[in-house]
Structure formats: structure tokens, C-alpha cells
Amino acid sequence: HARIALEKSDIGEFNQYNNSVDTVHIANVNEFTAYRILYCLFARAKTDIAGELANLTPRQRQQDPAIGNALAIQRALATGDHFTFFKLYKRIPNHGKYIVDQFINRERLAYLRRMCTAFRPAILVAELTQLLAMDKTTAVKKWLKELGITIGQKEKGTPYFINTIQATQALMAASDKYRVADIKGQL
DSSP states (O other): OHHHHHHTTOHHHHHHHHHHSOGGGOTTHHHHHHHHHHHHHHHTOHHHHHHHHHHOOHHHHHHOHHHHHHHHHHHHHHTTOHHHHHHHHTTOOTTHHHHHHTTHHHHHHHHHHHHHHHSOSEEEHHHHHHHTTOSOHHHHHHHHHHTTOOEEESSTTSOEEEEHHHHHHHHHHHHGGGSOOOTTSOO
């Protein structure tokens, strides 16, 4: 039931199921432990994630790939290492990617804000495709336009870029959307 909810992007239903199930009786305890860690990252529930981390056994931490990946993602986000986060995103096992998909744009936005501060006066759109773990440059261009960021090109046939100074204002406005997740797990 929880996996179907994830596949349908129904994070509220997933959370309801996850909270109502006694994980001791689940065959895939480690898989669902990894999901809970990722869900805590989505909800920004620091006290819940501390509880999940405290309940992990040394064996779970070291030997389970799903939990290992979830812990590495947690570390990357806790330290602001978005570069590592996006590399780990591409390798999430099982259905964990569905949970991260619920907050991936929030993290893309945060990373792009940091890049716009660090890289002046421009960033190439093709570089963003790889850094933000997006499939195609067209997807990046579409996402940037949805954020209200203007995409430029010096002349026909040259690479597309964004002006980082102008983009910063649009990114600040877009960040308000991702401030808090409600009690049902919706943004």
C-alpha cells in the first residue's frame, strides 16, 4: 500500500500508512526505515530524524544499501553539500526516489541560490542540467522559466545561460513556497 502511494505521489497517504504500521512485523524493515528517514528530510522533521537515527543498529547503518543511501543523503543535506546530494539522488534504491521527488525542487532551488551567489555574472544552463540532476537541458530551461528566470544567449548557436544577479531575485521569491510542510506532509 505504501509503495503504491509513493508511485502515485501521494505523500500524505504514504505518511498515514507509514505511521500506522508496526515496522517490527514488516518483512522489509530496512527499506521502510530508509523511507522514514527520507520522509523526515522531506518534512524537515529534525526531532523525528534524530529518533530514527538513534534507533538504527550498527548493522543497519553499515550493511543495508537503502539505509546507507538515506543516511548519506541526510548527511549531505545537513552539511549543505548539494553536489553530493544530487549524486546520491541518482542512486536511490527501491521507491525512495519517489519520496525525494517530493522535495527535489526545494533542494534544486536552494543549490541554485548558492550557485548564483558564488558564480557571477552567469551560469551555463547545460552545467545546471548535470549539477541539478535533471535529465535534459530542456527540462532545466522549462523549470527556470517556471521560476521566472530569464534564459539568455549571446548569439545564435552559443550556449544558453542565466544571469545570476537577475536570477537571485526570482529565486528569493520562489523560495517562499518551500518554507514549511503541513501536518499531512504536503507543501
